[in-house]
Amino acid sequence: MNSRWRILVVDDEVAMRESLAAWLREDAYAVDIAASGREAVAMAAETAYDIYFIDLKMPPGINGIETMMEIRKRQPDATVVIVTAYATVDTAISAIKEGAQEYMVKPCNPEEISIFVQRVIRLKSLERENTYLRRRLSRRYSFQDIISKNPKMQAVFELVRRVAGQRSTVLIQGASGTGKELVARALHQAGGRASRPFVGLSCAALAETLLESELFGHERGAFTGAVARKRGKFELAGDGTIFLDEIGDIPPKLQLDLLRVLQERRYFRLGGSEEIVMEARVVAATNRDLLAAVESGEFREDLYYRLNVINIQLPTLRERREDIPLLVDAFIGRLAIEAGRPVRGIAKDALKLLLDHDWPGNVRELENAVERAVVTASGDILEAGDFDFLARAARTSERWEVPDGLSLDEIEKRAVEAVLARTGGNIKAAAEILGIDRSTLYMKIRKYEIPR
Amino acid sequence: MLLCLLPTAGVQAGDLAGAGALAADVFGFEVRTLPPLAVPDATFDARRGQHDSSLVLATALDLCPPDATRLLVLTGLDLAIPMLTFVFGQAQLDGRGAIVSLARLRPEFYGLPPAPAVLAERLRKEVLHELGHTCGLVHCTDQGCAMSLSVNIVFIDRKKARLCRDCGARLAARLETMRRGADPAEE
Numbered sequence: 001m002n003s004r005w006r007i008l009v010v011d012d013e014v015a016m017r018e019s020l021a022a023w024l025r026e027d028a029y030a031v032d033i034a035a036s037g038r039e040a041v042a043m044a045a046e047t048a049y050d051i052y053f054i055d056l057k058m059p060p061g062i063n064g065i066e067t068m069m070e071i072r073k074r075q076p077d078a079t080v081v082i083v084t085a086y087a088t089v090d091t092a093i094s095a096i097k098e099g100a101q102e103y104m105v106k107p108c109n110p111e112e113i114s115i116f117v118q119r120v121i122r123l124k125s126l127e128r129e130n131t132y133l134r135r136r137l138s139r140r141y142s143f144q145d146i147i148s149k150n151p152k153m154q155a156v157f158e159l160v161r162r163v164a165g166q167r168s169t170v171l172i173q174g175a176s177g178t179g180k181e182l183v184a185r186a187l188h189q190a191g192g193r194a195s196r197p198f199v200g201l202s203c204a205a206l207a208e209t210l211l212e213s214e215l216f217g218h219e220r221g222a223f224t225g226a227v228a229r230k231r232g233k234f235e236l237a238g239d240g241t242i243f244l245d246e247i248g249d250i251p252p253k254l255q256l257d258l259l260r261v262l263q264e265r266r267y268f269r270l271g272g273s274e275e276i277v278m279e280a281r282v283v284a285a286t287n288r289d290l291l292a293a294v295e296s297g298e299f300r301e302d303l304y305y306r307l308n309v310i311n312i313q314l315p316t317l318r319e320r321r322e323d324i325p326l327l328v329d330a331f332i333g334r335l336a337i338e339a340g341r342p343v344r345g346i347a348k349d350a351l352k353l354l355l356d357h358d359w360p361g362n363v364r365e366l367e368n369a370v371e372r373a374v375v376t377a378s379g380d381i382l383e384a385g386d387f388d389f390l391a392r393a394a395r396t397s398e399r400w401e402v403p404d405g406l407s408l409d410e411i412e413k414r415a416v417e418a419v420l421a422r423t424g425g426n427i428k429a430a431a432e433i434l435g436i437d438r439s440t441l442y443m444k445i446r447k448y449e450i451p452r
Numbered sequence: 453m454l455l456c457l458l459p460t461a462g463v464q465a466g467d468l469a470g471a472g473a474l475a476a477d478v479f480g481f482e483v484r485t486l487p488p489l490a491v492p493d494a495t496f497d498a499r500r501g502q503h504d505s506s507l508v509l510a511t512a513l514d515l516c517p518p519d520a521t522r523l524l525v526l527t528g529l530d531l532a533i534p535m536l537t538f539v540f541g542q543a544q545l546d547g548r549g550a551i552v553s554l555a556r557l558r559p560e561f562y563g564l565p566p567a568p569a570v571l572a573e574r575l576r577k578e579v580l581h582e583l584g585h586t587c588g589l590v591h592c593t594d595q596g597c598a599m600s601l602s603v604n605i606v607f608i609d610r611k612k613a614r615l616c617r618d619c620g621a622r623l624a625a626r627l628e629t630m631r632r633g634a635d636p637a638e639e
């Protein structure tokens with residue numbers, strides 16, 4: 001079907017745009033119309049059309065050539081046909097010079113326009129085929145949701161495949177943002193537990209008593225405020241997987257409790273007398289050097305060995321730079337859809353910039369950077385300029401204070417900027433802090449042109 | 453399901469009969485022929501010496517009886533749209549109205565002697581094509597299928613007055629839903 005191909009017909013004359021659109025629709029193209037250059041540019045910002053038919057003379061506002069130049073700035077790959085009522089060599093030459101692929105004098109022969117559109121579509125199909133092959137390639141290098149062709153990561157995939165079906169405890173170690181939770185989920189999925197619960201808990205975020213009740217649950221009246229029985233994460237995980245993130249941060253008393261559960265595979269709810277069998281697989285993760293913590297006495301040695309039955313070490317992004325192009329490609333594919341932006345790829349110099357960056361926050365930081373660039377990019381290809389914020393974030397971030405004499409818009413703009421800087425460009429986290437949803441944040445970033 | 457056949461002045465009874473027979477045979481329409489349409493001057497572009505097919509079709513649709521499922525205009529006028537030098541016909545995709553012109557189907561247009569059988573066959577192809585559009589069919593890549601795009605008379609003569617298997621199946625499914633009373637064109 002042709003319906004995947006999108007065409008925009010731009011003409012101030014209603015009869016002209018309506019009838020051409022109707023004629024093209026009979027060929028199963030998805031055809032939209034715009035009555036002015038401005039409208040066309042606005043529509044092109046929302047949807048990446050494959051072909052644009054633009055009338056040269058369109059008063060008032062911006063004319064056909066200007067419209068084409070605006071659109072080409074955002075979508076260098078788009079095919080633009082300039083349509084005019086009179087054939088003059090001058091306008092034809094200037095249209096072609098500015099990047100029009102074709103110049104048509106109306107009325108034109110149905111054969112001419114039909115052959116032209118078919119030729120363009122054939123070429124674009126080939127391009128799409130190439131993109132498809134590239135995506136297939138990235139699937140070849142992916143395991144569950146993790147993408148890599150790096151030998152260390154390939155070894156991790158192999159290990160995960162091998163031990164996924166077992167119940168032995170797994171300890172995943174790696175710097176923050178290296179994908180520890182993804183590996184835990186991959187273990188869960190690949191081990192045939194996909195239909196069972198995967199329950200995650202970050203041990204760093206909670207106070208000791210709260211963490212205890214989160215893990216083991218409690219009976220009604222077990223402590224002040226325990227107004228009802230509550231099931232703990234171990235129980236909720238059933239015979240699935242419980243993922244204990246930042247295990248290196250749990251307090252000494254809980255280290256002992258956890259050790260007991262791992263040894264005996266049974267436990268009590270807080271304040272309870274009914275023994276509960278623990279059936280879940282335990283996967284723990286940390287970005288700390290646990291062995292050093294054992295040596296300094298912060299972490300129990302016996303618990304360490306209980307957890308470390310199978311050890312998975314994740315490399316930093318610096319150690320697997322060759323994955324950056326694959327990862328960027330995959331992120332663009334997903335994030336462009338999520339953010340509803342017409343981004344399809346990345347320019348060479350922008351990719352080089354990403355390859356050279358240090359990525360202290362690893363894959364997650366890379367993902368955040370791509371997300372931010374996708375949201376703010378003006379074209380369908382991410383350019384080096386779309387990643388300016390990386391250089392800016394590297395500089396010292398100043399504290400934000402409210403100076404006098406600012407409009408509400410200006411204050412809002414600065415607030416959004418400040419929060420984005422603090423979250424390292426993480427849209428989701430920033431939206432949460434600001435108390436707005438992601439799409440609203442996207443809108444504000446675009447409105448205030450924040451990274452520019 | 454009622455199809456109203458609306459001729460303009462100059463269309464012969466034989467042309468109407470041929471178009472009506474195809475609409476009845478292929479689509480199962482009950483066919484009613486309306487009194488000829490007086491085409492308004494405003495639809496004529498004197499500079500080009502042609503009528504604007506969108507405007508003629510719009511005029512006809514205004515006069516169409518409400519109980520008609522489809523309206524087919526048959527005209528001897530040479531039709532065009534602003535972007536194209538001519539059209540053999542035009543249809544509302546998934547819509548109610550279609551128009552077919554005899555002007556460029558006649559051998560005389562190409563300097564050849566009249567040939568009623570040739571004209572009748574070409575007319576059947578174009579009626580099938582445009583009514584097919586009103587039932588949601590889009591252009592087909594099978595050059596022998598009536599739904600393939602014809603940009604000149606050679607293309608019309610190359611195709612047959614019937615649908616390929618895919619288009620035929622699509623039309624059958626669509627007619628089935630229409631018979632059950634659900635026609636996207638009426639929404």
Ligand SMILES: [Zn+2]
Pocket residue numbers: 026581585591601
């Ligand atoms: Zn057609």
Ligand SMILES: [Zn+2]
Pocket residue numbers: 592593594597598599600615616617618619620
């Ligand atoms: Zn067909």
